[in-house]
Amino acid sequence: MNKKVLWGLLILLLSALLFSDELQESLSGDTLLNIEKDSLYANNKTHFSISYNIGLCSKGNDLSSGISDDIVSLVIGRFYLINSVELLKSFSYNKKSFDVGIGFGYANIQSGSFDTHFKDTILNNFSSNWAGLLLGKTYKYYLNSLIRFSSAFNAGLTVNYSQGYGIENYYNNSTSPFELQNIRRDFIGTGLFFQWFPFSLNKLFLNPYLMIKLEGAKEVNSSSPYEAVWSKKVNLWFTGVYVGFSIGN
Structure with a gap:
């Protein structure tokens, strides 16, 4: 054994x-x-964040007011403010991070007159040969997709759909104009943006950032009963400088 x-x-x-x-x-x-x-x-964990930003945007050639020597009037005439909130979902894979999200923006553009000229036409028992649009409240809905190149720098693409409400004035050369209020125009567009996060307030869960946007939209539809006389379509711009902060992520 x-x-x-x-x-x-x-x-x-x-x-x-x-x-x-x-x-x-x-x-x-x-x-x-x-x-x-x-x-x-x-x-590969995912994270959510919510963001707010305010942008100083160019009205562009179509919606700008006339030239002025007064700096305040010049800024009001050439630029407008837009407030936006965004909800983002962040993904990471193989040490690369990217975000997708949705956003909503609101602005009161208070544009200058966007004019169009046409042959003498009877509109609402009124003979008219030119018209002007004053665009006001505008609502923007958009999708974002961005890549995080570092903890301080992002770049991405955006696609937008917007609704702008304004007043149409119809004129001739001899009598007072008549107007149509609350006329809606629909816009679709796209653009690029670049974000820079200079620092982070970790204790407050805030991440301030500066953003540059190169973005625009083209008019695709109008609720005006006289849309046919508008041979020109409005270009709407969201190009500008934005500041904001994100919470989370």
Whole structure:
């Protein structure tokens, strides 16, 4: 019995010596596999953030007011403010991060007159040969997709659909004009944007940023009963400088 036990111990010892390297490699492989899985799971976590920004945007040639020597009137005539909120979902994969999100913006553009001229036409029992649009309240709905190049710099693409409400005035050369209020115009457009996060207020969960947008939209539809006389379509611009902050992410 003692010999059998001795031989058994000897066989176990030899087996351990012969297969120790293979066993170690197998265990190391499993360990590395588990580490990679854990790392991949950690890197692929998604995060949500909400953002607010305000932008100083150009009205563009179509909606700008006349030239003025007064700097305040010049700014009001050439630029407008837009307030926006965004909800973003962040993804990470293979050490690369990108976001997709939706946004809503509101502005009261208070444009200059966007004019169009046409042949003498009877409109609402009124003879007219030119008209002007004053665009006011504008609502913007948009989708964003961005890539995070670093913790401080992002760049992305945006697609927008907007609704602008305004007043149409119809004129001729001899009598007072008549107007149509609350005429809606629909716009579709796209653009680029670049974000810079100079610092982070971690204790307050705030991330202030500066953003440059190169974005516009083209009129695609109008609720005006006299849309046919408007041979010109409005170009709406969201190009400008924005400041804001995000919470989360």
